[in-house]
Amino acid sequence: MKSRRLIAQVAALGTLGLWVAGCTTDPPRELSESEAMTIAKMMGATVVDPAVEETIGAIPFFGQADPQGLDYEHEVDCPEGGTAALSGTVDVQIDDSSFSANSEGSVDFDSCAGRTDDDDVVALTGGIDFALAIVATVSPSERVVYVSAEGSAGGSLEWEIAEEGESGTCEVDVALDVDIELRGGFPGGELVVEGGVTGTVCGHNVDFDAADLEF
Numbered sequence: 001m002k003s004r005r006l007i008a009q010v011a012a013l014g015t016l017g018l019w020v021a022g023c024t025t026d027p028p029r030e031l032s033e034s035e036a037m038t039i040a041k042m043m044g045a046t047v048v049d050p051a052v053e054e055t056i057g058a059i060p061f062f063g064q065a066d067p068q069g070l071d072y073e074h075e076v077d078c079p080e081g082g083t084a085a086l087s088g089t090v091d092v093q094i095d096d097s098s099f100s101a102n103s104e105g106s107v108d109f110d111s112c113a114g115r116t117d118d119d120d121v122v123a124l125t126g127g128i129d130f131a132l133a134i135v136a137t138v139s140p141s142e143r144v145v146y147v148s149a150e151g152s153a154g155g156s157l158e159w160e161i162a163e164e165g166e167s168g169t170c171e172v173d174v175a176l177d178v179d180i181e182l183r184g185g186f187p188g189g190e191l192v193v194e195g196g197v198t199g200t201v202c203g204h205n206v207d208f209d210a211a212d213l214e215f
Helices: 002-022 033-057
Strands: 068-077 083-094 098-115 121-139 144-161 166-183 190-201 204-209
Touching: 033 068, 033 083, 033 098, 033 121, 033 144, 033 166, 033 190, 033 204, 098 144, 121 166
Parallel strands: none
Antiparallel strands: 068 083, 083 098, 098 121, 121 144, 144 166, 166 190, 190 204
């Protein structure tokens, strides 16, 4: 008799387990490649553009100085609302016509949103860390600044697509290799951008031209 009761209890527990499993929420959907690319481009623009701008802007301060550091903060408005706040440090080494700089810091996203090619709006919250090695050569006669930037960025972000009521986590691990010509002086000069961004974003491999960044 005890054996039958034990079997019945085990069967009841098994049935309960199946019921609980059947009632669990569905796992969050994965972002599409288009959505991941939108996130990658927003991150590239909020890291590379302000970091390079701050570094070029530091030239007048270091014209007669020994190597030293400069802290900076920079906030940008995102294309579909929200902001991305960049903070970091530039350590500069001066030469006669060029200088090199190591820049590192972080970007904090506050509902920073962009629109995908499929017309979905993806909003980011959270932060990533970055490190850049920047080399700039100045040609006063041509009024051109040549800049190369190599580095990496990574971290974990929360994403949300409000129209669908969907959200989840996005892991980021990317490398940057960008060459920039600034023609006509700083600020306000014409930018010519080459290079690319590669790595993984939200589980997708990304590889796109730096010219696609929103400089």
